[in-house]
Amino acid sequence: MIKFVALYKHPEDKEKFDEHYFSTHAPITEKIPGLLKMDVTKFVGSPMGGESEYYLMCEMYYESMDTFKTAMKTEEAKASGKDLMSFAKGIVTFMIGEEVNE
């Protein structure tokens, strides 16, 4: 299983970010062919107190690296990427991960 992870730093305007993220960006992203599951986590703090390093995380699951790579070439993925740049440029980091089965 491939886990594609997007980590977002704290946006300047959290209300505006949330509005765009949940009403526009998430629905566009969910349409990407091959996407099995999408989990969104909102960070509320750090165990040492104070603000967490990131604001939000989105985890997108794909069956394999091949299905992930194919998905990234679709029109739906391009639309998601284009939308992303309209509201999260400079605050988002992406990583490709593999789940470890201990």
Added chain:
Amino acid sequence: MIKFVALYKHPEDKEKFDEHYFSTHAPITEKIPGLLKMDVTKFVGSPMGGESEYYLMCEMYYESMDTFKTAMKTEEAKASGKDLMSFAKGIVTFMIGEEVNE
């Protein structure tokens, strides 16, 4: 549901890190009372090519903020924290998150 997230930067010696993480640290951490599930993800790259910003992520699930806070005060959590400092000091970041149900 509370998701306690540990993000690890790339260690200097990956082999040594993996050996300690999977043979010692994960088993100690899994004993923390109240921990419902623990998911480990290893990052293999970034979509733009090159190395990912982080090396590994561990997601630990707790039923609520109360059960999480209680868990953090146990001897098992203290043992996990002490072990962590022996191999990952300076490369680990923790965040407390809440899953968003869209």
